[in-house]
Amino acid sequence: MKCRRCRQPAAIEIRRHNAAFCPPCFEHHCIEQVRKAIDEFDMVGAGDRVLVAVSGGKDSLALWDMLVSLGYDADGLYLGLGIGDYSSDSAVYTRAFAEGRGLKLIEVDIPTEFGFDIPGAALVTKRVPCSACGLSKRHLFNQAALEGGYDVVATGHNLDDEAAVLFGNVLRWQTDYLGRQLPVLPAAHGFPRKVKPLVRLGERETAAWCVLRGIDYQVEECPNAVGNKHLGYKEALNAIEDASPGSKHAFYFEFLSKASKHFTPQAEAEQEGLRPCTGCGAPTTDQELCAFCKLVARVARATQAEAATKAGKAGTG
Amino acid sequence: MKVLLRNPKREVDVPGPLRVSALLERLAVNRESVLVIKGDTLVTGDAVLADADTVEVRPVISGGA
Ligand code: SF4
Ligand SMILES: [Zn+2]
Ligand SMILES: [Zn+2]
Numbered sequence: 001m002k003c004r005r006c007r008q009p010a011a012i013e014i015r016r017h018n019a020a021f022c023p024p025c026f027e028h029h030c031i032e033q034v035r036k037a038i039d040e041f042d043m044v045g046a047g048d049r050v051l052v053a054v055s056g057g058k059d060s061l062a063l064w065d066m067l068v069s070l071g072y073d074a075d076g077l078y079l080g081l082g083i084g085d086y087s088s089d090s091a092v093y094t095r096a097f098a099e100g101r102g103l104k105l106i107e108v109d110i111p112t113e114f115g116f117d118i119p120g121a122a123l124v125t126k127r128v129p130c131s132a133c134g135l136s137k138r139h140l141f142n143q144a145a146l147e148g149g150y151d152v153v154a155t156g157h158n159l160d161d162e163a164a165v166l167f168g169n170v171l172r173w174q175t176d177y178l179g180r181q182l183p184v185l186p187a188a189h190g191f192p193r194k195v196k197p198l199v200r201l202g203e204r205e206t207a208a209w210c211v212l213r214g215i216d217y218q219v220e221e222c223p224n225a226v227g228n229k230h231l232g233y234k235e236a237l238n239a240i241e242d243a244s245p246g247s248k249h250a251f252y253f254e255f256l257s258k259a260s261k262h263f264t265p266q267a268e269a270e271q272e273g274l275r276p277c278t279g280c281g282a283p284t285t286d287q288e289l290c291a292f293c294k295l296v297a298r299v300a301r302a303t304q305a306e307a308a309t310k311a312g313k314a315g316t317g
Numbered sequence: 318m319k320v321l322l323r324n325p326k327r328e329v330d331v332p333g334p335l336r337v338s339a340l341l342e343r344l345a346v347n348r349e350s351v352l353v354i355k356g357d358t359l360v361t362g363d364a365v366l367a368d369a370d371t372v373e374v375r376p377v378i379s380g381g382a
Contacts, residue, residue, distance in 0.1 A: 001361040001362075001363050001364075010361050011358055011359040011360070011361065012352075012359050012361060013361045013362060015349075020361055023358065023359075057379060058377070058379070059379070160378070202349075203377045203378060203379065204349065204350070204351075204352060204377045206377075207352055207375065207377040208352055208359055211352060211354055211357075211358075211359060211375075212358065212359065214357065219323055219375060219376075220323075220324075221324070221379060221380055222380070225379070225380030226380065228380050230380050231378060231380040234350075234378050234380075235347075235350070235378070238347050238349040238350050238378070239347065241349050242347055242348065242349050
């Protein structure tokens with residue numbers, strides 16, 4: 001197989017583009033896709049300071065690398081989630097990447113700063129770990145961006161992620177989520193702008209970017225991801241893609257151009273009732289504390305109660 | 318050839334020479350969901366792997382939300 005651009009031997013085939021590329025031309029292809037996404041959706045303006053949410057996985061490290069290659073002023077934000085070996089390893093990959101390239105990495109360790117970890121929060125709230133995890137990530141990304149004076153938060157969601165989330169939302173007609181599933185959410189009501197510059201790249205491409213650029217990333221999955229619905233949707237979509245290349249791209253981009261506008265009014269109405277959280281000042285639709293402050297308080301109460309029970313037992317025993 | 322697989326990490330021996338596409342079929346993996354890595358580069362589906370080669374078949378699907 002030969003490279004479509006230069007006719008040298010190809011390293012990767014991308015069937016939805018009916019193309020194959022050699023390593024240098026593949027890098028060019030990826031950069032062009034990201035540039036196109038940024039321009040098409042007005043993601044980052046000249047002089048904007050970008051905060052990249054990095055996890056140590058392929059997507060976020062590729063994104064950071066690409067934004068820097070494109071000349072953007074982009075720092076990284078890593079959240080310590082306290083998920084055993086997965087978290088300690090992911091920190092190692094992230095720090096090595098930042099140090100090797102002389103990039104600025106901001107770290108927020110949830111256990112140290114807020115006194116709980118994601119598995120612990122899941123036990124206390126009796127919900128899946130991803131629920132406390134997602135809530136904490138959203139909150140802390142916003143907070144770090146506002147505190148650090150960043151204009152925009154960039155996340156590594158790729159075409160496969162967006163197509164899988166869309167698939168799940170359509171299966172259950174989650175109209176509120178459909179209204180918010182956009183590659184750019186503008187800054188509003190105290191939230192920074194949020195952008196997904198990788199929406200034109202599949203995860204096979206972001207992984208290939210890392211391999212070809214020599215980026216060592218965490219291949220192992222978070223233990224809480226194993227067997228979740230999101231993975232099932234991705235597998236189903238990949239079976240369709242295999243039979244009909246380009247299906248995922250059409251599914252997502254046709255949604256954006258033809259359907260998403262029918263769902264935005266509802267999403268906007270929800271934003272209207274926002275007020276500042278009495279604990280941290282973050283915008284929230286809740287009465288007093290925002291969802292994150294409630295979570296922190298709830299875990300603290302559970303920990304105190306447990307300590308009291310233990311002390312009681314020690315006293316009587 | 319030696320084939321390194323992930324999740325769980327393991328190694329299998331597959332006799333070569335063999336085309337990458339045939340290897341993936343034999344392993345029953347969807348070509349959309351993996352990369353085939355040889356040394357520090359990638360190989361396409363039509364590449365022929367020799368019996369002495371070592372390759373990694375790396376899944377690219379992540380489940381994090
Ligand atoms: S899989 Fe769930 S718990 Fe693990 S990092 Fe992703 S959202 Fe968090
Ligand atoms: Zn080329
Ligand atoms: Zn709060």
